[in-house]
Amino acid sequence: MIPAVMPTYARTDAAIVRGEGTHVWDADGMRFLDFGGGVAVTSLGHCHPKLVEALKAQAETLWHCSNLYRIPGQERVAETLVANSFADSVFFCNSGTEAVECALKMVRKFQHETGHPERYRLITCSGAFHGRTLATISAGGQEKHLQGFAPAVDGFDQVSFGNPNELRAAITSETAGILVEPIQGEGGINAAGVDYLKILREVADEFGLLLVFDEVQTGIGRTGKLFAHEWSGITPDIMAVAKGLGNGFPVGACLATETAAQGMTAGTHGSTFGGNPLAMAVAGAVLDEILEEGFLSGVQAAGKALHAEAEAIAAANPEIFTEVRGWGLMIGLRCADGVSNTDVVAACMAEGLLTVPAGDNVVRLLPPLIIEQTHVEEAATCLKRTCGRLRAQGGSQ
Numbered sequence: 549m550i551p552a553v554m555p556t557y558a559r560t561d562a563a564i565v566r567g568e569g570t571h572v573w574d575a576d577g578m579r580f581l582d583f584g585g586g587v588a589v590t591s592l593g594h595c596h597p598k599l600v601e602a603l604k605a606q607a608e609t610l611w612h613c614s615n616l617y618r619i620p621g622q623e624r625v626a627e628t629l630v631a632n633s634f635a636d637s638v639f640f641c642n643s644g645t646e647a648v649e650c651a652l653k654m655v656r657k658f659q660h661e662t663g664h665p666e667r668y669r670l671i672t673c674s675g676a677f678h679g680r681t682l683a684t685i686s687a688g689g690q691e692k693h694l695q696g697f698a699p700a701v702d703g704f705d706q707v708s709f710g711n712p713n714e715l716r717a718a719i720t721s722e723t724a725g726i727l728v729e730p731i732q733g734e735g736g737i738n739a740a741g742v743d744y745l746k747i748l749r750e751v752a753d754e755f756g757l758l759l760v761f762d763e764v765q766t767g768i769g770r771t772g773k774l775f776a777h778e779w780s781g782i783t784p785d786i787m788a789v790a791k792g793l794g795n796g797f798p799v800g801a802c803l804a805t806e807t808a809a810q811g812m813t814a815g816t817h818g819s820t821f822g823g824n825p826l827a828m829a830v831a832g833a834v835l836d837e838i839l840e841e842g843f844l845s846g847v848q849a850a851g852k853a854l855h856a857e858a859e860a861i862a863a864a865n866p867e868i869f870t871e872v873r874g875w876g877l878m879i880g881l882r883c884a885d886g887v888s889n890t891d892v893v894a895a896c897m898a899e900g901l902l903t904v905p906a907g908d909n910v911v912r913l914l915p916p917l918i919i920e921q922t923h924v925e926e927a928a929t930c931l932k933r934t935c936g937r938l939r940a941q942g943g944s945q
């Protein structure tokens with residue numbers, strides 16, 4: 549019999565029922581260091597007092613009013629995002645996939661507005677993940693997500709991630725834009741490097757294309773800059789963000805330059821819940837914390853420390869981990885052939901550490917951005933015990 553909750557996830561049995569800062573507890577009372585963060589979401593840790601206060605205060609004032617009216621919280625969050633990015637304007641939604649969807653629509657609308665309605669196709673990259681709507685699984689192009697959902701939405705041409713020549717060769721008179729994650733998250737913490745991002749900007753300019761970055765996972769401080777593309781010195785025309793923006797309160801945003809957003813006039817796009825007062829109260833408080841002087845340099849320092857620990861553990865356990873990847877606090881441990889990342893994630897959990905599997909047999913470490921040296925050490929201890937546990941399991945087979 550089908551469970552009451554539709555069984556679309558491969559869930560573990562543990563029920564996480566409480567969280568405080570860097571840790572969560574399951575229904576049996578077991579405590580975990582949360583380096584999964586609900587998949588790069590709870591960047592300020594669980595039940596952060598300032599976020600709790602902001603949400604409570606808004607809950608007692610106004611929950612929802614719809615976008616038929618001005619929402620002061622939206623104006624404040626949008627102004628903060630604009631002041632701290634390339635963007636001139638922001639559309640609010642509720643999730644990452646919706647933020648990407650807005651970006652896709654905006655690319656088509658821009659080309660339509662500027663006399664190129666024939667340009668409607670976007671170039672995307674192998675290994676990409678952009679969400680689970682029909683358009684975004686088509687953009688992501690992953691067979692495992694498309695299987696059984698044919699026909700895919702038309703308008704996406706996929707090239708190898710990190711290969712600028714292939715990308716250039718894929719441009720046709722119908723190409724409207726390029727959609728890329730600066731670091732692929734679900735794909736396995738793959739960074740193509742800052743030079744690749746610079747080339748994407750050049751190519752987009754040369755062919756009149758819009759450059760869209762999906763920073764749903766990399767954005768809001770995860771890599772030690774507010775947005776990962778800042779490491780490259782270039783900027784996109786449009787950017788999707790979500791995960792870390794609400795620290796667990798569902799919210800997404802699509803940021804754009806004035807030029808890219810010129811077609812997004814009244815009535816062209818919308819959302820009932822997008823940017824509602826509760827979401828904006830939380831997102832505003834999140835941004836206040838992350839933009840606090842010294843916060844992002846702290847993320848960079850914590851990232852270096854965790855990366856170094858991970859490197860040392862991988863070097864000491866080459867039969868389990870072959871490579872450490874990533875920037876800031878977005879770290880991937882590539883598992884050796886014959887070692888399954890999901891087994892490693894399960895073993896970490898048994899040792900009190902939550903991690904997240906990703907493509908390419910990678911285990912992701914996506915800790916809260918507020919971690920300190922003690923948490924890095926706690927994670928390292930858990931990872932070392934995990935290696936011991938896996939070795940014992942391997943030996944007993």
Ligand SMILES: *Cc1c(COP(=O)(O)O)cnc(C)c1O
Binds near residue numbers: 642645733765791
């Ligand atoms: C998680 C993710 C999405 C989808 O976000 P949802 O909130 O699950 O819809 C899109 N793009 C990237 C890069 C992501 O990591």
